[in-house]
Amino acid sequence: MEEEKPEQGHYIKIKRFPFIIMIFALVFITAAVTTLTLAFGDEKAVEVGAPARSEFNKLYEAYDKIQTKYYEEVDQESLVNGAINGMIESLGDPYSDYMNEEEASEFHEDVSSSFQGIGAEIQEKDGFIMVVSPIKGSPAEKAGLQPNDMILSVDGKSIQGMSASEAVLLIRGEKGTKVKLEVQKSGTEKTQEVTIVRDEIPIETVYAEMGGNGIAHVQVTSFSEHTAEELRTALAAMEKEGMKGLVLDLRQNPGGLLDQAIEMANMFVPEGKNIMQIQSGGETKAYQAEGGEKITVPTAVLIDKGSASASEILAAALSESAGIPLIGEKSFGKGTVQSAEDFSDQSNLKLTTAKWLTPNGTWIHEKGIKPDTAVALPDYASLTYINPESELKLESLSDEVKTAEQMLEALGYAPGKVDGYFDEETESAVEEFQEASELEANGVLTGASTTKLMENLRLKLEENDTQLKKAAQAVQAKIK
Structure with missing residues (x-):
């Protein structure tokens, strides 16, 4: 039996679909045998093949009526795909999905290239x-x-x-x-x-840099096919640079392949302790850490509302089984497992097949994981996007103007009253910003000026990353 793997952003992927293909094959063979039997009158032959499924009678009747009575010609493949989609939608599960060949191709692309x-x-x-x-x-x-x-x-x-x-x-x-x-x-x-x-x-998923006092900052952005290997390489590089502590950053990480999360957790969790549990069909299976070299330097993990699925699996494993503190904001809360399997025509069916539980048996679905230390980012971190194609100028009045005023204020300029009205003070602040950025100082916020304003705000946030600073302080306190 193949190992289940989660796809990018919460899903689990199995590369083949032998069981479903076998069922469809049996159904089609049975239909053919039945047709021949009715033609030649051998009633006993009807028993050959898969037994009749009475629960599908209504479906067959509806299919036949559409094919024969609908006022326009109907594509057979569209009807079958629609029937499958209907069954999936009836589950009311946002993580289960049927994908045609084109959609399935995009699905596979996410974790491989x-x-x-x-x-x-x-x-x-x-x-x-x-x-x-x-x-x-x-x-x-x-x-x-x-x-x-x-x-x-x-x-x-x-x-x-x-x-x-x-x-x-x-x-x-x-x-x-x-x-x-x-x-x-x-x-x-x-x-x-x-x-x-x-x-x-690019599906480059691990970014590492050495910070002050020998504390490495390693960010994992998703869990793709080679993420565990990337993490191992990054940590080895940081060790060569004299790593004394580690901040593992899982913020804004939507998840990915389950086997990668387990392999990465195994780098930290002591041998024999639980990494996670899978619950399906009334049975619960625990995945435990194996032996081998472990990361033992003081570590903290960063999470936020964008940390989901495999990110939460890793965070929970390090928290509950390795005693590593979680810092930041409550995570997304996605505690189910999906198996994604291909049909012979390369379409794909992704179904929720299990729950995953933390090492201690907690189901975090739609609840998320609370950090040990809650730390918010500065207010300006949540400011919305300004369309560079918009032209904000004197006497403009809009929500985008208000956002621009908030950005200017966060960057140290004085736009006047932050009320969404582009007045003379706002114009003056924009001109000052443009001059400092070596842009045309015309007092109009559009195009390159808007893009530069948002870019500078991101850079300021990186410099004033309150969550990262708190995590580094927690690690520093444990360095001997």
Whole structure:
């Protein structure tokens, strides 16, 4: 039996679908034998093959009626796909999905290579497409997309009611092309248009740098096919640089392959202790750490509302079985396991097949993991995106103007009253900002000026990362 693996952003992937293929084969063989029997009158032959499934009679009748009585010609493949989609939708599970060949190809691409798009993990929830987390350094992150933002339309086309796989096909596209999203920011009822230029999204998942006092900062952005190997390489490099402590950063990490999370947890968790538990069909199986060399330097783990699935598995394992503190914000809360399996035509069925539990047996689904030390980022970290195509100038009045005023204020400029009205003080602040940025000082916020404003705010946030600073302090306190 093949090992189950989770796909990028919460899913578990199995590369073949032998059992389902066998069932379909038996059904088709049975149908053929039945047809021949009716033609030649041998009633005993009807018993050959798979037994009749009376529960499918209504489905067959509906299929036949549509094929024979619908006023237009109907594509047989579309009917079958629609029937499968209907069964999946009836489960009411946002993590189960049927994907046609094109959608399945995108699905497999996520964990095996780079892809072209905006770089955001999404899910369907209650008929809407929600952002789980943007990928580090991606166009989606730079555009300000955040966990739980709702995407309402893509290039003017409503995606309400679509599956996540269907929405992905519209959002992705060639590098350099633009996609316009209508976004409802988390916690608000207002919508805004966000234009994002697609780019190549590499599946490089581990970023490491040595900070002060010998404390390494290692960020894991997703769990792809080689993430555990990347982490091992990164830690070896940090050890050569004299690593005395470690901050493992799982913020904005939407998850990925389960085997990678287990392998990574095994680098920290003492032999014999639980890494996680899988609960399915009334049975619970514990995965325990194996022997081998362990990371023993003082460590802290960063999590936030964008840390989901495999990120939560790793965080919980290190917290409960290795005594490593969690710092930041409560995690996303995704505690189910999906098995993704291919049909012979390369379409794919992804089903929730199990729950995963923390080492101590806690199910964190829709609850998340609370950090040991709660630390918020500065208020300006949650400011929304300003469309560079907008032209904000004297006497403009809008929410984007208010956001721009907040950004200017956070960067040390004086835009006057932060009220969404672009007055003379706002114009003066914009001019001052433009001069400092070596841009044309015309007092109009658009294009390069808008992009530079948002870029400078991101850089300020990196310099004033309160969560990272707190984690480094916690590690420093344990260094002997």
